[in-house]
Amino acid sequence: MPETMPPRPGKGPAPAGTASEPGAGGLDARLVVDRGSFRLDIGLTAAQGEVVALLGPNGAGKTTALRALAGLAPLTAGHLRLDGADLHRTPPESRPVGVVFQDYLLFPHLSALDNVAFGPRCRGAGKAEARAQAAEWLERMGLADHAGAKPRRLSGGQAQRVALARALATHPRLLLLDEPLAALDARTRLEVRAQLRRHLAAFEAVAVLVTHDPLDAMVLADRLVVVEHGRIVQEGSPSAIARHPRTEYIAQLVGLNLYRGHADGHTVRLDAGPAVSTTDDLTGPAFVAFPPGAVTLYRDRPTGSSARNLWHCAIAGLETHGDQIRAELTGELSLAADLTTAAAAELDLHPGAPVWATVKATQTHAYPA
């Protein structure tokens, strides 16, 4: 169903959807897709104007979820309502859904302008009208000068914006973005991420983006939904998830060492391994987390250290991490530790080297599991 209202700047109150009752706006879905031994089963809701990120490792089912929302993969079970309208049986070409594909999939034989005009043309606009709309979109994206260019002449960032313009030109009520920044190099990524954030913020309907990059998710989305093995393992605001990761995957993503165990006062006895002292006071199943930067390494057992958490480990691997060195340790406890290049050189760290690791109780954080 074509939605002809132009997008509004800022997130105002949602415009009434074409077929919706008041208050029924937004996305309400439960997506169940069986594919061989893999089963995706997630519930997904989003209010108008909300940007939701599906975050998860490769193979978690994020893209399958996206394809199900777009109608490109059939639902095995569940439901899909958008602005109150049931889309479960609607074929993809009739869904008010726009998609920005991972590698954009700009039609290589069409100019940027004709790529953007493709949607309006298919939705019934005349040729001249569709091109005029497309020109307007490209103008808005700052691409007026590249309207006549074929996709292969566009830079990655430009192609990304054309793809976004193409998806928005059909005035979708649900915008889907599949790894929108994955195809870009690091420098372009920074710039495009900021632009995309502005465009998403201005988008008045629901946007769902799929990414495996926590930074993209946290910058672009209002809410994160973490998917692993076809299931939702955690959802919430970016800051809540960063502070209280509930799986090792998220902990790694947000840069934390995370363990599960049983808390008894200020001590969390880990399910597998030693105990960790913490300043938090709780009882029962718990997570305990600390950042790699809180770890201090010694070649010899420290004697004067006040740290209660002292573990004997060995270096499993070293990699440069920004201007720091990240050391992966195994031994009594598996953990990641960050240290400066100078410190690493001084300690003469190399894979296999035995080290002692300490963490102050004040730098750990325990919360109920």
Add this chain to the structure above:
Amino acid sequence: MTRSAHRPRRSRRIAGAGAVAVLALSACSAPGPDSSPGSATDGPTGTVTVFAAASLRESFTTLGERFEEEHPGTEVTFSFGGSDALAAGIDNGAPADVFAAASPRTMELVTDRGHAAGSPSTFVRNRLQIATVPGNPHGIDSLEDLTAPGLKVVLCDRTVPCGAAAQTALGAARIALTPASYEQDVKGALTKVELKEADAAVVYRTDVKAAGDKVEGVEFRESAEAVNDYPIALLDNAPNPSAAKAFVALVKSPEGRKVLGEAGFLRP
């Protein structure tokens, strides 16, 4: 639509060059090591290689088996094909002992170059017949009946012997016949009638006979004007001349005439 003017034969010399590729496939039945001439006292032995016109396939195959029975230790190898192609093969040195052609013209291609030992002799004759679909539903009784409107008739192309003979007969009868098609060979013409795509074809009576009950033969008066002689000759550089001589004798014998007569051939 006009009938195509028949191009006269311009050069016979290039026949060899043109047909050599065709021959490469059909002429590789080289005699085996046991093809040395047998001694005259013992009678013929070894392999006899016979190049024969395609229309002789059934009868010559039968005669070959008889020959091998009568002369133990012999083996008859045939290469059946279009007479033109066979003549070109002999001209290009194919190791054959005997050549049996479907027309004097094709035999001339061989004798003119001096490849024949002795002069060829006519051993059978063939006459044209009209082949109709079984039961002759259109009541075809003469060559003239073929000109009836709506009747689909196929002829052999003028460039092949059965087509040339048909044109001679039509010319003698002063009949103008526009066929549906000029077929590349007798089998092509017959197939069209067998599949009932054509109502009639002008072919040799031996072909009608070989087709069994899939077609019906109708004799016509003018076929007498286009009788085809089949000459047979020993070849000059025959690998096995004594056995070859014996095979030709069998073909010309009463026994041979009987086999050929059963196939529909006429006595010379």
Add this chain to the structure above:
Amino acid sequence: MTTSRETPRKTRPRTPGRGVPLALLAPALLGLAFLLVPLLALLVRAPWRSLPEQLTSPEVWQALRLSLFCATTATALSLVVGVPLAWLLARTDFPGRGLLRALVTLPLVLPPVVGGVALLLALGRNGVVGQWLDAWFGITLPFTTTGVILAETFVAMPFLVISVEGTLRATDPRYEEAATTLGASRFTAFRRVTLPLIAPGIAAGSVLAWARALGEFGATITFAGNFPGRTQTMPLAVYLALQNDPAAAIALSLVLLAVSIAVLAGLRDRWMRTV
């Protein structure tokens, strides 16, 4: 995952001539000679003196005109039904698709004469389908120019289908999905996105099919017979001339060769640069 967006096909570096191993060079040159020597022989033995006379004869032009017309029409027919068939084979999934694909390519390996007989049995006056065409519409196909076109289509279309199907398989099907999410029906997606993307494959397949149709002999003479101006195409004229006028046959072959080379060269420059 940027690979499918830009295919750097055009800038593929050529292997320089030096350093070609003899073990490859020798058979390669032998193969080249094997292909070229017969063509050269045709030129060497051509009756150049009588050539002008041969080539100005109306029969030659009649046969050539008919050949070009039939081959072109057969190619057009192959395009109309062959491209959708290729799409069906490449883009849909149904039981027995592999078998169907094998059947479609059967005419590639079938002796053309057998193809001609099969056509007679199907579309002939007494054929499985043909008898109804005759009874209901009074249409008989054997011995007609239409018959020639059908015989050539039968033999040539698999080349087009295979070529187009291969190109389709190499083309990312997600372009069609992208078009669908923009509101295009599957047919619109095919017409406006897939078709332009596979244009090089269609061009290559058309050229192959056209060339095959132009040279078609066995199925044509079996199904459509041989009548000058109506069903006698160049290959038939060449074959029959070979029976007793090889000079004429060589002259006709030269004409066919020249036309084929001219058309293929012309198309190659205009259409097939990326293939």
